[in-house]
Amino acid sequence: MAHIDQVLGPADDTVTFFQPRAMVYVTMLWVTAAVWVICLGLYLLMRLAFGDPLPAGSVVTFLEMALIVPAVLSAAILLLAWKRLGWLHSSMHGLDFAATGRKPVHLPWAGVATVSLRHWGPFRELVVTPIAPDFATVGDGVGRAPRTRKRGGEVSYLVDVGLMSPGPEVLIAELHRRLPTKV
Incomplete structure (x- = not known):
């Protein structure tokens, strides 16, 4: 057994x-x-x-x-910028990320509405849109407030991922794998 x-x-x-x-x-x-x-x-x-x-x-x-x-x-x-380069952690607990020089953000998977990539090359950005702004928890790390984009009442978080390893395509595939399917 x-x-x-x-x-x-x-x-x-x-x-x-x-x-x-x-x-x-x-x-x-x-x-x-x-x-x-x-x-x-x-x-x-x-x-x-x-x-x-x-x-x-x-x-x-x-x-x-x-x-x-x-x-x-x-x-x-x-x-x-040695210790403040961007990063992203994807786990069963949710999505944790920080853009270069910014405070970290935590989003549980149930609070993620969409994730997408925009731009190209080293300037590629991940756009993370929570279902509601209350789902996102901004950490107490060193740095400025997280990068955000506001459109039509939606607040999205921006993370510079163009130079991330293993790569933006692998990152977006991982995030889509973990996102709960909406019915």
């Missing part, structure tokens, strides 16, 4: 999604580098347009700035 725990399964079946720091750094590095190089290019064009000649060693200086500034800036931003 099987033991009751073997039949019912584990007491805690939490699936965790998180943002790997290395992936966040590399993505931030490319975005920062693209913006920085465009700004440097515009600066050079403006100098040339106004007839200000470039000094002899300025090309090397601009190349150094194009390489060093994005790396240092991305590292500094990552260090500031």
Whole structure:
């Protein structure tokens, strides 16, 4: 005869999604580098347009700035957000999540009306809409209030999931698997 725990399964079946720091750094590095190089290019064009000649060693200086500034800036931003990157836990108790730099939110499965994804790539967001605002419990964590979107009297919570591991598609499949079917 099987033991009751073997039949019912584990007491805690939490699936965790998180943002790997290395992936966040590399993505931030490319975005920062693209913006920085465009700004440097515009600066050079403006100098040339106004007839200000470039000094002899300025090309090397601009190349150094194009390489060093994005790396240092991305590292500094990552260090500031080190312990506050976004995460999501899906378990039999409900859905727990926090966007980067925001307070955590808990929603029991019976209180989740819809979950969906919007946007694409690293900017992808999970939109969690509770049945009623009373179902959501905001935690006492460090950070600002949770990101919300209000439309037509509905309050939805937004979580940045574009860089989460294992990935937004796996995350949404897990959430749809756990959502109770509405009749």
